[in-house]
Every structure is written in structure tokens, then in C-alpha cells.
Amino acid sequence: MDTIRVLAERNLVADVKYYPSSSRVISERRESLDDAENKLVLAAFENKWEPSITKIDALPIERQAIALDLLNDYYRYDKFKSSNRNDGSLSKKEKKILLRRAKIPISSKTITVPPPTIRSDHGHKTARAGIGEIIENQTLYTELSWRPAYHDLLDPSNGYTTSSALEFMDIRFQINHETRDAFLDSVTVLDIVSLEPRDVFFNNISWRLRSGWQRGFLNKASNSGLTYLDLGAGLSYRLSKDSNATLLYGFAESEISYGKPLNENHRLALGYQIGLISEPIRTWRLQAYLQYRAGLLGEMSRNYYSNISQSLRVTRNISLQFNAEQLGFSKIDPTYKLSAYYYF
Numbered sequence: 001m002d003t004i005r006v007l008a009e010r011n012l013v014a015d016v017k018y019y020p021s022s023s024r025v026i027s028e029r030r031e032s033l034d035d036a037e038n039k040l041v042l043a044a045f046e047n048k049w050e051p052s053i054t055k056i057d058a059l060p061i062e063r064q065a066i067a068l069d070l071l072n073d074y075y076r077y078d079k080f081k082s083s084n085r086n087d088g089s090l091s092k093k094e095k096k097i098l099l100r101r102a103k104i105p106i107s108s109k110t111i112t113v114p115p116p117t118i119r120s121d122h123g124h125k126t127a128r129a130g131i132g133e134i135i136e137n138q139t140l141y142t143e144l145s146w147r148p149a150y151h152d153l154l155d156p157s158n159g160y161t162t163s164s165a166l167e168f169m170d171i172r173f174q175i176n177h178e179t180r181d182a183f184l185d186s187v188t189v190l191d192i193v194s195l196e197p198r199d200v201f202f203n204n205i206s207w208r209l210r211s212g213w214q215r216g217f218l219n220k221a222s223n224s225g226l227t228y229l230d231l232g233a234g235l236s237y238r239l240s241k242d243s244n245a246t247l248l249y250g251f252a253e254s255e256i257s258y259g260k261p262l263n264e265n266h267r268l269a270l271g272y273q274i275g276l277i278s279e280p281i282r283t284w285r286l287q288a289y290l291q292y293r294a295g296l297l298g299e300m301s302r303n304y305y306s307n308i309s310q311s312l313r314v315t316r317n318i319s320l321q322f323n324a325e326q327l328g329f330s331k332i333d334p335t336y337k338l339s340a341y342y343y344f
Contacts, residue, residue: 001150004121018115022080023202026073028113032066041067042200045074049093053100061104068101069108074201116159123159124317124343126150132321132339137332140177143185143339145170153193153277154285154321155343156313162279163236163247167191170212184225188212195236195249195277206236206249216261226259232273246278255293267299283313304328317343 007013020028030038037059044052056067075094090098126149134141147170151160170188175181189212196204210230232251239246250272257267275289291305307325314320323337 001121002126005125008121016119018113020113020115022073022077024113025111026070026077026201028111029066029070029073029109032109033063033070037063037067038070038200041071041074044071045078045201057100062106065101065104065106066109068097068104072097072101118158120159122316124151124156124319127344128155128341129344130339130341132337134174134335134337136335142175142177143172143337144174145172145339145341147171152191153287154309154311154319155341156283156311156316156319157279157285158282158313158316162244163195163197163277165191165193183215186212186214195247197236197238197247199237204236206234206251208232208251208253224260226257226261228255228257230255234273244279246276248274248276250274253291253293257299262299263301264298266297267295268297269293269295269299285311319343 004013033041040052040055040059044056056064056071059067072094075091075097079091128145128147130143130145132143132145134143147167149168150166152165152167155165167188168190170186170191172185172187174183174185176183188210191208191210191212193208195206196202198204208230209232211228213225213227215225230253232253234249234251236247236249239248251274253271253273255267255269255271257269258265271291271293273289273291275287278286280286286309288308289306291307292303293305294302305325305327307323309321309323311319311321319341321337321339321341323339324334326332326334
């Protein structure tokens with residue numbers, strides 16, 4: 001991304017062309033058919049060939065052509081995804097589809113996938129610095145943060161995929177206003193989230209990975225920290241066909257942690273996370289989730305954690321974020337944070 005920006009700034013980029021993925025082409029072709037026709041094509045793909053293909057043959061000739069083109073796209077996509085082969089060989093089903101399609105004297109409809117309204121290199125820059133104010137347990141902290149790369153789920157979405165995130169070396173320092181103590185609060189070495197939504201054809205698996213170091217465990221006053229690795233896998237669904245519609249997701253998760261704040265200095269825990277990501281308007285993003293972890297080895301505590309976060313894009317490279325989080329359902333006050341971020 002940064003390389004493209006540098007080349008463009010030096011007038012070394014003559015033209016930019018958009019090449020949509022196969023999944024985008026399939027999604028766009030499905031829009032040419034109604035729900036009943038799409039169900040016929042899917043049924044033919046899912047080993048209900050004879051009854052479904054007979055009904056496809058009964059469609060008006062123009063609809064037959066689109067349906068057979070979509071069915072062929074399904075088989076090609078499935079073959080490449082399952083075997084990673086695109087050598088031009090045809091299965092028996094593909095040959096049957098193409099023979100039927102060849103008998104229809106209508107050219108295949110050209111599928112035009114609209115390019116993103118904002119190119120990737122026109123989104124926010126990849127490095128980020130931030131300053132924030134935190135209220136936690138009736139104590140005020142100032143937070144300073146720095147991240148060399150790249151994008152998280154609450155960063156401005158223009159030019160980026162709205163359902164994925166990749167962060168590297170997110171470092172956060174905090175200053176206690178009462179004691180004037182300054183300390184390293186957390187280092188996120190790597191944080192990857194992929195929330196590819198599922199639908200009737202695309203059986204995507206969502207997943208996440210997060211590793212790093214954080215100060216304390218249930219207690220910011222602790223002078224020691226713990227190293228952790230979190231892994232999760234699950235499912236994501238959009239509430240409508242709109243690519244910017246609210247996304248619901250759920251993960252089964254595991255955690256491995258090591259550090260002095262933990263009982264026996266280690267913890268193996270399992271749990272889950274459920275949440276949503278929404279973008280009501282192009283400049284405003286919202287994420288809310290509930291997380292549960294139950295210790296199995298070492299530190300045996302069971303913890304609920306809830307978070308509601310919002311971000312507002314001020315300019316291309318400036319955003320504001322507000323976070324409210326709660327540990328468990330106890331009488332402990334929620335933690336509130338208001339941050340300003342600059343991308344460079």
C-alpha cells in the first residue's frame with residue numbers, strides 16, 4: 001500500500017485497473033436472478049441435478065443462459081477452492097453445463113462489478129499514533145499509543161476491507177494522573193481478524209489470532225505482566241446482501257497465557273466471543289461484543305468481558321474513538337476511554 005502511494009506521488013503510476021475476485025463476480029451474477037431461480041441453481045450444484053436442471057430448462061431462454069453461467073461459475077469456484085487447480089480441465093458436470101449452454105444462442109451477460117468508491121491507496125495511511133484519556137476504577141490515565149501497521153476494525157474504512165483487520169506492534173503507554181507514574185500498559189505483537197460472511201454458497205470460516213503482552217491480570221496496579229496467545233474460529237453473517245450491512249459474528253476461542261499475575265504463572269482457557277460490527281453512516285463505525293473465558297489449567301478464574309466501541313472519521317487521516325468496557329457483571333465501574341488517532 002505505502003509502496004503504491006510513493007510511486008503515485010512520483011508520477012510512476014500510469015493507470016489503475018480494478019480486477020474483482022471470483023466471489024465478487026459470482027455475487028454480482030446472482031443479482032441477475034430472482035430468489036427462486038437462485039435456489040434452482042444452488043440445488044443443481046448441491047447434487048439435486050435432475051429435478052433442478054429440468055426446472056432450469058423450463059425458464060425463459062434468457063434466464064436459462066444466466067442460470068447456466070452461474071452454475072458453471074459455482075463449479076469452477078468450488079474446484080479451485082478445493083484443489084487449488086485452475087488448469088482448464090473440466091469435470092463431467094462442467095461439460096454437461098457447457099454443452100447445454102452452447103445450445104442457447106445468447107451471449108453470456110457481461111458482469112460488471114463496481115470498483116470500490118475509494119481506492120486502497122487513497123484510504124488512511126498505515127502507521128498510527130494516538131492519545132487518549134481513560135477513566136478506570138475512578139482513576140484518570142493518559143494513554144499514548146503507536147502502531148507502525150496497518151488497520152483495525154474501527155479505523156476509517158474508506159479504501160479498506162470492512163470485515164478484516166491486521167495490526168502489528170501496537171504499543172501503549174499510560175500515565176496515572178494521581179501518582180504521576182508512567183508505565184508500559186500493553187504490546188500487541190500481532191492481531192489478525194478475518195470476518196468473511198457466509199451465505200447459501202460461500203461457506204467461509206471466520207477466524208482471529210492475537211498475541212502480545214499486557215500489564216497485570218484483572219488489576220492494573222500490578223507491576224508485572226503476562227504474555228498471551230489468543231486463537232478463535234467461528235462464523236459471520238451479514239443482515240442483508242448489502243456489503244456494508246451490519247455483520248454478526250461468533251467465535252469459539254482459546255487462550256494460552258504466562259506471567260506472574262496468574263495462579264501458578266500460567267493459564268489455559270476456553271471460551272467464546274459474540275459480537276457485531278456496523279457502519280450506520282460512512283464516517284461512523286460501531287463494534288460491540290461479549291467475551292467469556294473459563295480457565296482449565298493454572299489460573300482457573302472465569303471471566304466475562306463486554307465492550308462497546310465507536311469511531312468517527314474526522315478526516316482521511318484523523319479519527320476519534322470512544323470505548324466503554326466492563327469486566328464481569330460485578331459492581332466494578334466500567335472503564336471509559338476517549339482517543340484521538342492520527343495516521344501517517
